[in-house]
Amino acid sequence: MRPAIGLDFGTSNTVVTACDSAGTAMTCRFGQGPEAVTSLPSVLCFLEPEASGGMPRAEVGPWAIRQFVESTGECRFLQSLKTFVASRLFKGTGVFGRHHDFEDLMEAFLRRASARCERPLGDGNCRLVIGRPVTFAGSAPDDGLAMERYRRALSRFGFQDVFFVYEPVAAAFAFAQRLDADATVLVADFGGGTTDFSVMRFSREGARLQASPLGHGGIGIAGNTLDYRIVDRVILPHLGKGSRYRSMGKELDVPPNLFSNFAHWHMLSVFKTSADYRELKKMLRACLEPEKIELFIDLVETDQGYPLYKAVSDAKMRLSSESETELRFAPLGAAFSARIGRTDFEAWIADDLDRVAGALDRTLADASVRDTDVDRVFLTGGTSFVPAIRRLFEARFGPARLSGGDELSSVAKGLALIGQRDDAADWSV
Structure with missing residues (x-):
């Protein structure tokens, strides 16, 4: 070899x-x-x-x-x-x-x-x-x-x-090393940017593992999307989202798209040089709550995007084992603190989970595989720890068919x- x-x-x-x-x-x-x-x-x-x-x-x-x-x-x-x-x-x-x-x-x-x-x-x-x-x-x-x-x-x-x-094919292959019998395996790989599915039929001929791909699918919703929901609900209102400004004698909403790039982690590296950011700074004098926009600009100028990402990601992780957590972020003020309940978080991501479930439906349909045909389900990737995601698969396939482990290394292996x-x-x- x-x-x-x-x-x-x-x-x-x-x-x-x-x-x-x-x-x-x-x-x-x-x-x-x-x-x-x-x-x-x-x-x-x-x-x-x-x-x-x-x-x-x-x-x-x-x-x-x-x-x-x-x-x-x-x-x-x-x-x-x-x-x-x-x-x-x-x-x-x-x-x-x-x-x-x-x-x-x-x-x-x-x-x-x-x-x-x-x-x-x-x-x-x-x-x-x-x-x-x-x-x-x-x-x-x-x-x-x-x-x-x-x-x-x-x-x-x-x-x-x-x-x-x-990536889900690789995760399926790593998981298949554990199998002691022929099996149809569904892998759900929850990454930072995408959720990917793969359905494969594994069998052994002697010591050699054989596999037949039955279907693949995916959707651009994953860990970063769930982080965004927290930022959108908890952080952005303090930075001016939902506030108003004056223009031509009228009061208008500050365009929400000016905030979305700051909340999407992959855009942080280019936001400071973007047209949206320049527009936001021009709008400052006309804003009815300029102190919020000034705070937003200060966070961008001092490159606080990654520290915010860490604070939010860590809070999301804690919600996997706790019913409620506290999000603190000093750049928003020494006294800033927000309590986030798991129930609230799950309500914020409900539409995202429905879309993930829809992508799973399409994957199984394209593979001509019914839920009852799936012998094992392997959940991998850091976002697979989110309880609402696990419940989605437990409700559909039953907890006995679910497996995990090596969530961060199964794809590379x-x-x-x-x-x-x-x-x-x-x-x-």
Whole structure:
């Protein structure tokens, strides 16, 4: 068997798994000692050239976050790069006077991630298998553009064999290693930007695992969407959403679209240079509650988007085990505090869950599979911990058929295991 590397380049986190010629898969660590992580936050920070000795310096993961927080100079902080890959509207962004297209940003992230990783990504002797969602995130995603951008970025690393595999297929393959009997498996992969489904029939011929794909589907709703609901309900009213301004002798609502980019994490890195932001600043003098808009502008100017993202994401995580939690965010004021109940949160995301359920309906229908035909359901990805999501699957398939585990590493493990097979090309998109 050929050595392979599985790369799960995620919206929120990136995971790498290496599979040796004996078929042993090992999730790689980034960093050393107590700083080592196996799930690398998909963030990229460029330090201004003057502060880094004349050259822009890129950093990733927790080191990028530290550089962003501790630097006294200018930084360019980017997150959720994957969300831009299928968008024709994204033409690139400037970083200290130099234009970076998507491929440049992905290359910068992966090169620094490789330098931090115990297994460098540029080993040309290995086959590289990278995951891709069934449905890319965005309002009008272009799959062909996304794959073209991926290929151009990865071509800069010297790999001879590069395969693309649907992320839920990889997760299904990793889960199938546990099976002791033939089974029809539904995998629901809840990422940061997308929720993807895969239905597969697994069987064994001797020691060899055989699989038949029955259907795939997905939708651009996942963890980031649920975070947005909290920001929209709890944070944005303090920043001016729902307020009014005067124009031509009339009172009008401040356009809500001026706030949506701040609440969508992947847009934070480009919002400060956007036309929406410029319009908001021009509107300030006419606002009836200017103190709220001033606070909003201050948060943008001081790059508080990522700290807000962390505060909201952590609150959402606590709601998976608590019926109520407190959200604090000091930049909104030392006394700012909001109580969020799980019941409220579940009401806010109800329409999103209905759309996820609809995407699941379509996936099973396209696969000609009924609920009763599914033997096992594997829930993976960080958002699979949200109780309302788990209840959706329990109600439909029963708790006995549900499985979890390796929520952050199953995709990368499956990619690597597929990569070392002789028939790896048959699994690729």
